[in-house]
Amino acid sequence: MLLVMSPSAPSPQQPPSRRIAEELRKRIERGELAAGDKLPSERALAEEYGAARNTAREAVRILAEQGLVTAKHGKGVFVRQPQRLFRFGSDRYSIKNRETGLTPFRLEAKRQGKTARIDVLSITREVPPADIAERLQVSADDASVVHRENHYFADDEPVQIVSTYIRWGEAQGTLLMQPKSGPNGIYGRLEELGHVMTRVRDEISARMPTPHEAALLDLLPGVPVLEVLHTSLDQNGEPFEVTRYVHRADQTGLLYELPVEQPTPPEAQ
Amino acid sequence: MLLVMSPSAPSPQQPPSRRIAEELRKRIERGELAAGDKLPSERALAEEYGAARNTAREAVRILAEQGLVTAKHGKGVFVRQPQRLFRFGSDRYSIKNRETGLTPFRLEAKRQGKTARIDVLSITREVPPADIAERLQVSADDASVVHRENHYFADDEPVQIVSTYIRWGEAQGTLLMQPKSGPNGIYGRLEELGHVMTRVRDEISARMPTPHEAALLDLLPGVPVLEVLHTSLDQNGEPFEVTRYVHRADQTGLLYELPVEQPTPPEAQ
DNA sequence: GCTTCCAACTGGCTTGAGCCACTTACTGGC
DNA sequence: GCCAGTAAGTGGCTCAAGCCAGTTGGAAGC
Structure with missing residues (x-):
């Protein structure tokens, strides 16, 4: 047929x-x-x-x-105008940047001739989300963490939502519970508690925003978000702080520059 | 009133x-x-x-x-089912992984119990896109590069589109022009040409796929892509290879683990 | 028992009509 | 000169109706 x-x-x-x-x-x-x-x-x-x-x-x-x-x-x-991307480099964790007295965000904003603004939304004791609890190695059933939520703006345009989680036991009664966390920010306080940031682990994914995020970030249809789940490890390899960054993908990107591990000589450490 | x-x-x-x-x-x-x-x-x-x-x-x-x-x-x-993410770690560039004889992709697939397939689509001499030319430090007006396009599959599902660019002057007449590029892949050949991968720079962004990408990656509506523009730097800090990865964001994520630069003692190197 | 066919369900897509809300430029009054 | 009002243009959203194309399961035939 x-x-x-x-x-x-x-x-x-x-x-x-x-x-x-x-x-x-x-x-x-x-x-x-x-x-x-x-x-x-x-x-x-x-x-x-x-x-x-x-x-x-x-x-x-x-x-x-x-x-x-x-x-x-x-x-x-x-x-649509292709936007110049606001790059968040892996050196944003670099301690030497602290010497400038500027946070990495303000530094990058200055580099691009934009004005930075950071709103501290809330600092509360909470029950952590499962993914956070797992990485911070705390209980996901108790109010085991302090959650600091910040919103970042460049030229008054919202750029990223940042949620930082710290163990309640360590934050309790310290400047970590205050909007102004003192010299060198929260990492300064955490260092005083014996945690030197030695390694970081960033888990990156992309997805469409929730309606809530779309509203906060002033996102137009067709713009995804970049989500970075960041874990700070101290000199003992222990996690001491976890942060979730939600970036608008039309204006921000990430930059990682890192050394490549060379092959170890046989039998040697 | x-x-x-x-x-x-x-x-x-x-x-x-x-x-x-x-x-x-x-x-x-x-x-x-x-x-x-x-x-x-x-x-x-x-x-x-x-x-x-x-x-x-x-x-x-x-x-x-x-x-x-x-x-x-x-x-x-x-x-929709939340998919287990296929994580591409920053150790994917690690040379020690070569000892296994498996490419990082095959390694990760094996770790997740999936079968890997890599299709070599084309290996052609081309005029490079502007962003590639800039990073590889070649002319964007001549056919100055070789472009190797590969498609990666996990369990026969498309996962990423990979476009690797190498200088034509170096690739000409070598195994870099062949689908089977020999032991340790293209990095093995590039090492023979005097380029030891010493540092890498990954520029990450997220966006909605083009219709072409959506078709190739079999993407459903509402799924963005992760784009990684990767530059390999040799022992002299010179770029010798640039690759553009386009990942489907519903099944893949990235993982970067890196040391934090410690503050340099004053006046010392 | 097997197959074929068909009816009833699903989403995919278009039509043409209508009302609303926001923007702009012009027009008329003061 | 200024201001208010308005008309015409824009996208935002809904409606009711219809046809098409996959999917499924059961009925009918063999």
């Missing part, structure tokens, strides 16, 4: 909304529509492609989901 | 589709709908909330965009 194919339609039959989205994507990639340019209105697109407005609208939604364009209510749809 | 507010509606007036999406999200977070469970059908949701099917459908779309649920044509909409 043979079916004769219609001689037309050599393409794999895409639905109209996707076809329109792809056409627009090509126009953007070819530079016919540059960053910042306004796309034709939904009604204009509909007419141009002989489709309903909803179909044109769906095409725009697809592009927005890909992070290519941004709609502004009452104004139009615009090609 | 005073307006008397209707005594109801204390909430900030969310549109129905978002309200439905939020209700469903709460049901999932409360565990009433567990991972793998099937949501009510679009038609059922519409009736339940007294809305049109399109509105219920929009609610489901919002959840899919957040990566919470996945629609399967003809079957239904299901709560």
Whole structure:
């Protein structure tokens, strides 16, 4: 039983909304529509492609989901500007940076000519989330940690949400419970408690934001977040502090520079 | 002129589709709908909330965009399973791993009980993209590099797209132009050329996939990608190889473990 | 028992209509 | 000159209806 194919339609039959989205994507990639340019209105697109407005609208939604364009209510749809990434380097943990008296965030902001702002949202004793408890080696059933939540801004735009967890037993009654944690910040206090930051472990993942995070970070549709689960290890290899960073991925990136372990001579340590 | 507010509606007036999406999200977070469970059908949701099917459908779309649920044509909409992350550790560059004879990817796959497959897609001389040329310190106007494109699979599921760039001048006529690049892979050959990998620099960002990447990686809506731009530096601090990794973020993560630079004693080296 | 077919379910996508909210520029009054 | 008002344009969102395409399970035929 043979079916004769219609001689037309050599393409794999895409639905109209996707076809329109792809056409627009090509126009953007070819530079016919540059960053910042306004796309034709939904009604204009509909007419141009002989489709309903909803179909044109769906095409725009697809592009927005890909992070290519941004709609502004009452104004139009615009090609998104590729943002200069705010890089968080692995030297942000470097102790020598403390000598400047600036936190790594303020340092990086200054380097990029932006003003930094850090809001201390809360400092509370809490029951830790499971992943935190596991890494900090504390109980996930008791209020075994202190949680410091900070929000970071560059030029008054929210950039990252930072949640730091420290053992309650160590923080209790110290400056670690205060917004102003003293010289060299919390790492200064933790060092006084006998924890010298010797190694760090950063676990990195990416995902779409929760609605709560999207609101806090002022995120547009189609922008994921970078999540870094950071563990500080002291001179004995013991974890003494765990921090969860949630970055907006359209404005921030990470940079790790590290030495490569060379092969050990046979039989030697 | 005073307006008397209707005594109801204390909430900030969310549109129905978002309200439905939020209700469903709460049901999932409360565990009433567990991972793998099937949501009510679009038609059922519409009736339940007294809305049109399109509105219920929009609610489901919002959840899919957040990566919470996945629609399967003809079957239904299901709560997404949190996947065990395939972790790429910073020791993947460690030379001591070469002793096993396994590439880091095969090693990690074995550790997780999965079968690894690596497809060599192409090995071609090319004009490098601007970001690559800058990092490899070659011309972005000539065909100055060799581009090796590989696709990595775990249990036959695509996991990452890897594009490695090497200087054409060094690769020309060597095993670096061959799919089987000999003992210890390309790093073995590059070492013979006098480049001992001494430091690495990884630049990490997250974004939504292009349609092309989404197809290659078999990505569902609402799943971002992790992009790692990796530069290998030799004993002289010179870059000799740059690789772009594109990971699917729902199944992979990165792990960096590194020593913290201690403060240098004043005036000493 | 086996297979084939079909009905009823699922999501995928489009249509065309309508109302709302935000933005902009122009117009008219003062 | 200034300001208020308005009209026209934009996206945001919903509706009701319809057809298509996978999926599933049971009924009918062999």
